[in-house]
Amino acid sequence: MTASKTPARLRVAVIGAGYWGPNLARNFISSPDWDLVAICDLDGPRAQALADRVGTNVAAYSDVAALLERRDIDAVAIATPARTHHTLVLAALRAGKHILVEKPLADSREHGAEMVREAAERGLILMADHTYCYTPAVIKIRELIAEGALGDILFIDSVRINLGLVQPDVNVFWDLAPHDLSIIDFVLPQGLRPQAVSAQGADPLGAGKACIGYLTIPLQNDAIAHVHVNWLSPTKIRQMVIGGTLRTLVWDDLNPQQRLSVYDRGVDLTQQAVDGANAAASMVSYRLGDTWSPALPEREALGAMAEEFAASIRDGRAPRTDGEAGLRVLAVLEAASRSLASQGLLSSLAGHDAAVTDAARAAVLR
Ligand SMILES: NC(=O)c1ccc[n+]([C@@H]2O[C@H](COP(=O)([O-])OP(=O)(O)OC[C@H]3O[C@@H](n4cnc5c(N)ncnc54)[C@H](O)[C@@H]3O)[C@@H](O)[C@H]2O)c1
Structure with missing residues (x-):
């Protein structure tokens, strides 16, 4: 009998440490699918405080570009205001990261459509956090x-x-x-x-x-x-x-x-x-x-959401709440x-x- 192999954990960073970001961080840290490796926020002390609170080996960044340069990060979860989603998502996709982005997907359908297109062209997952x-x-x-x-x-x-x-x-x-x-x-x-x-x-x-x-x-x-x-x-x-x-x-x-x-x-x-x-x-x-x-x-919804995000990346399939759902x-x-x-x-x-x-x-x- 061969022991079933546990899939390697994926590595994720959370961008945005305001009201909602800590909830994402807490669920990634307790997920068997994920290693939370970094928190990023324009407000550096806020990023540091959350990183200190959630784990021991979690790095803090105030510069998104520096975070995205890290090649060991598979995915980013974006919990910043809606008007910033388009710029952040495109930058992260261009750095080769899978994306979980908070609702609403973007501040316009045009911006959302561009994000969905970019993800599809790069073969990366773009998932909307439609938590409910x-x-x-x-x-x-x-x-x-x-x-x-x-x-x-x-x-x-x-x-x-x-x-x-x-x-x-x-x-x-x-x-x-x-x-x-x-x-x-x-x-x-x-x-x-x-x-x-x-x-x-x-x-x-x-x-x-x-x-x-x-x-x-x-x-x-x-x-x-x-x-x-x-x-x-x-x-x-x-x-x-x-x-x-x-x-x-x-x-x-x-x-x-x-x-x-x-x-x-x-x-x-x-x-x-x-x-x-x-x-x-x-x-x-x-x-x-x-x-x-x-x-x-x-069951906490965000736990199931983190599991679905990992499964969609591993299986190379659209997540349950994909970019198209965000566009609708x-x-x-x-x-x-x-x-x-x-x-x-x-x-x-x-x-x-x-x-x-x-x-x-x-x-x-x-
Ligand atoms: N799924 C849910 O149930 C749920 C609940 C609340 C909020 N949200 C969504 O989460 C997102 C964030 O909302 P919030 O209430 O946490 O906002 P918030 O204002 O409390 O926090 C946003 C954080 O993002 C940081 N930030 C802003 N621009 C940035 C950038 N370019 N790079 C890095 N950090 C940046 C800010 O410094 C701030 O700390 C929104 O899209 C909101 O709709 C979802």
Whole structure:
């Protein structure tokens, strides 16, 4: 009998040691797939402090170019603000590194597309950290939809509100909605490919950008999705309701005892002939069945994400949340910005695949 060979550990550096970077560092350090070898941040002492905190042989850099010169590093994980992703990702790809980049993939679809092209040409992995797609709850939702447990999807209603940090470079859509959009993209079998979206935003405090946002996304077969994001709510809600022709699922991410509930309830509509004539009338009936809660394993999403990043590099395959998934999210965000700039008019995604209008780019901040 031959002992199975453990694959060699891959070597990774984290760029960005602000709020989110430490979470990536912590998960790489505890992963059997990775050796975390360096932390880089423009703020040198901040990089050093994180490097000291997470391990013994972790180097600190304040110069990205010096970090990228290291030939012993296989991959970099980028947790810097969205406006820096394009420059950092292209530089790291050109230095031969595989990339994990935070959401949103980039600050425009055009920039994101350039990153995806560059990675493909170099045969390197470009993965978006769509963190929620690695949570047990979202993986279960995807399974339930795929096996037909909900039937055909009728509506999706997503609420993500709390007292959030008003971001310096993006509005609330670009900060929070990437989560909802990447989840919807992941759980729908056909992915998130709407024809058009409409968005309404408000800035009642005069912060200079939308702090409250409502995004409406028509889906196939007259279904509809709605996303509500808000930085100004004193109560925190993280809830998604997905209604289907057979069942409706409610995901309450802040309820660890019962994150998912599946309601065997709904409305049936049948057409019946009226008095034997050709005319038909709609008959509405209500199904009132059981509610159940699927068991979910407890696992930190970023641990699963680090595992998937390593597996995609070793297998030479696209990761579960690849650059294309990141681009689908960016396409919706850009259409939302165009809609916002035109007072909520439905904005088409068609024809805006490759190029971004200046108006949409400016509207990122509105
Ligand atoms: N996946 C998630 O759930 C999640 C949660 C929060 C934030 N994020 C994402 O993580 C990214 C970072 O957000 P944050 O809240 O940590 O921001 P932050 O401002 O707290 O930290 C960013 C850090 O990057 C450093 N930095 C900026 N430009 C740099 C450059 N060119 N080279 C090296 N370092 C640079 C800054 O000095 C800072 O320390 C964003 O894309 C954000 O959307 C993701």
